[in-house]
Amino acid sequence: MRIRLLCCLPFMLLASCESVNTTQGGAVGVDRSQYMFSALSSAEVDQMAAESYNEMLAEAKAAKALNTDAAMLKRLHRIADRLVKEVDHFRPDATSWNWEVNLIKSDELNASCMPGGKIIFFTGIVDKLQLSDDEIAQIMGHEIAHALREHGREAISRAYTTQVGTQVIGSLLGLGDGARQAADMAVQYGLTLPNSRSNETEADLIGLELAARAGYKPEAAVTLWQKMASAAQGEPPAFMSTHPSSSGRIQNLQSNIPKVQSLYEAAK
Numbered sequence: 621m622r623i624r625l626l627c628c629l630p631f632m633l634l635a636s637c638e639s640v641n642t643t644q645g646g647a648v649g650v651d652r653s654q655y656m657f658s659a660l661s662s663a664e665v666d667q668m669a670a671e672s673y674n675e676m677l678a679e680a681k682a683a684k685a686l687n688t689d690a691a692m693l694k695r696l697h698r699i700a701d702r703l704v705k706e707v708d709h710f711r712p713d714a715t716s717w718n719w720e721v722n723l724i725k726s727d728e729l730n731a732s733c734m735p736g737g738k739i740i741f742f743t744g745i746v747d748k749l750q751l752s753d754d755e756i757a758q759i760m761g762h763e764i765a766h767a768l769r770e771h772g773r774e775a776i777s778r779a780y781t782t783q784v785g786t787q788v789i790g791s792l793l794g795l796g797d798g799a800r801q802a803a804d805m806a807v808q809y810g811l812t813l814p815n816s817r818s819n820e821t822e823a824d825l826i827g828l829e830l831a832a833r834a835g836y837k838p839e840a841a842v843t844l845w846q847k848m849a850s851a852a853q854g855e856p857p858a859f860m861s862t863h864p865s866s867s868g869r870i871q872n873l874q875s876n877i878p879k880v881q882s883l884y885e886a887a888k
Contacts, residue, residue: 637777642770643710647879648825652818654770657777665773666736673738677722685725689743693723696741699757702834703764704737709833710826711768729851733763735772749847754831754840761827761834768826771819824869825876832880835887841873 637655645651680686687693700721707714717737727744734740739760746756766772824841832838849866 643768643826646710646826646829647883648829648876649879650769650822650825652822654774655777656770656773660773660777662735662770662773665770665776669734669736669738669772673734673740676724676740680722680724687723688725689723692741692743692746693721695753696721696723696739696756696760699753699760699834699836700739702836703757703761703830706830706833707764707768709829710765714768729848731759731763733760733767735767735770737764737767739763749844749851751844751847752840754837755844755847757831757834757836758827758841758844761830761836762823763827764830765823765826766819769819769822771823774819775816821869821872824873828873828876829880829883832884833887835884838877838880838884841877842870845870845873 638658639653640656641651641653643650677686700719704715704719714737719737719739721739721741724740724742726742727748728742729745729748731741731745732739741756741760745751745759749755751759828838828841831840845866849870852866
């Protein structure tokens with residue numbers, strides 16, 4: 621009986637998901653089918669993201685760290701305006717999202733675009749890396765791509781099915797806590813992280829195309845990640861990270877620049 625249930629489990633979990641493709645492939649050809657938990661809608665994920673986003677802004681405002689650099693904020697808005705005009709090439713409905721751009725004063729080398737189009741940059745990533753507008757556009761395009769592809773919803777769906785699957789297997793096999801933790805680690809490194817690396821690669825490629833269509837130099841993707849690699853001394857090996865290795869990432873971007881070069885030339 622247990623063996624029969626174990627054999628059926630993958631089909632039970634897949635039945636709770638639906639295959640979707642959140643974006644068009646574009647010139648870079650991002651066309652992977654995505655599996656989303658069918659009971660979790662895009663609107664629900666957007667709402668959860670909006671709550672987290674508003675909390676982050678409130679904390680930054682209370683610390684007097686929100687939008688304190690007017691010149692940098694204006695720069696980010698100008699770049700975002702150009703990128704957002706190009707999202708319809710991947711996802712037409714995203715043109716009607718309530719896009720926002722905010723800037724937090726922090727040394728952290730980070731930026732994000734939450735589901736629904738809420739962009740946050742930290743001053744540290746621009747100042748410490750001395751980023752050009754072309755390089756900022758690559759980061760922002762990358763983060764926008766995560767939102768367009770609904771990678772957040774996909775990660776939540778994957779985490780849900782992973783957690784449920786591990787719990788059911790542990791119960792059926794009578795695993796103790798130690799064995800269940802080992803099963804968790806096996807699922808994490810065997811399933812979750814490779815998919816996350818795939819998502820990062822997709823975001824790199826879509827971001828590359830968005831920036832090119834907006835008139836930003838594709839070669840800036842290479843110089844950006846060279847700067848990031850230099851700043852990230854002692855990074856973990858690629859197979860243990862949710863991000864591709866810097867060398868692999870740069871090589872992949874270089875090989876895809878010819879696909880978007882004509883789009884950049886047309887936009888200049």
